[in-house]
Amino acid sequence: MEEMTEPGTSSEGTVPAGPAPGDEDPPYLYPDYVATRLRAPKRPLVLLPQTLTELSGQRIVVTGRLLDADARPIRNQLVEVWQANSAGRYRHEVDRHPAPLDPNFTGAGRCLTDDDGRYRFVTIKPGSYPWQNHDNAWRPAHIHFSVFGRAFTDRLVTQMYFPDDPLFDHDPIFQSVRDPEARRRMISTFELDLTEPDWAHGYAFDIVVGGRAATPLEH
Numbered sequence: 596m597e598e599m600t601e602p603g604t605s606s607e608g609t610v611p612a613g614p615a616p617g618d619e620d621p622p623y624l625y626p627d628y629v630a631t632r633l634r635a636p637k638r639p640l641v642l643l644p645q646t647l648t649e650l651s652g653q654r655i656v657v658t659g660r661l662l663d664a665d666a667r668p669i670r671n672q673l674v675e676v677w678q679a680n681s682a683g684r685y686r687h688e689v690d691r692h693p694a695p696l697d698p699n700f701t702g703a704g705r706c707l708t709d710d711d712g713r714y715r716f717v718t719i720k721p722g723s724y725p726w727q728n729h730d731n732a733w734r735p736a737h738i739h740f741s742v743f744g745r746a747f748t749d750r751l752v753t754q755m756y757f758p759d760d761p762l763f764d765h766d767p768i769f770q771s772v773r774d775p776e777a778r779r780r781m782i783s784t785f786e787l788d789l790t791e792p793d794w795a796h797g798y799a800f801d802i803v804v805g806g807r808a809a810t811p812l813e814h
Contacts, residue, residue, distance in 0.1 A: 652681025
């Protein structure tokens with residue numbers, strides 16, 4: 596917390612009232628803007644090192660239902676997920692992306708669906724990452740899902756994306772699903788009702804195995 600002193604002064608001298616030549620950002624203290632006299636810092640800013648909280652990313656809850664072609668719940672079935680961390684790096688020996696690894700985050704999880712076909716994971720929002728498919732190529736943030744339907748032949752591997760990602764139009768993997776409606780079925784929805792106050796954002800993602808409304812297969 597900054598110690599308040601008289602407006603326009605600090606232990607280091609007078610805070611400049613205007614921007615330096617070439618500085619396009621407004622100053623913290625601008626006397627004609629009266630409110631800045633009280634809220635502008637009076638001492639030099641202190642740079643704080645990043646902690647695990649900043650490095651581990653935005654906590655999220657991802658939940659949804661596993662359904663068959665007739666929208667019936669598929670109960671007691673295995674759902675597996677894997678993902679990059681918040682810096683866009685997988686905990687895998689072949690991932691050479693020079694982004695930091697969190698020793699406390701494996702990027703993988705599994706659970707069984709309940710009687711309503713519902714699954715639920717608490718994780719962090721993955722970061723995008725470069726993948727060298729073409730010049731300046733980046734993958735949109737995504738989580739991989741592997742599920743089974745009512746038989747082994749119903750196995751589905753797909754990817755869940757996040758709403759409004761600016762990389763959608765530039766990603767050949769996402770665009771390889773040619774039907775726009777099918778692509779939309781791979782995008783989760785942000786749900787405030789699933790968001791837990793002071794804890795995590797909530798995203799909903801239903802997975803349909805088989806039928807015309809099936810979630811697209813995507814490796």
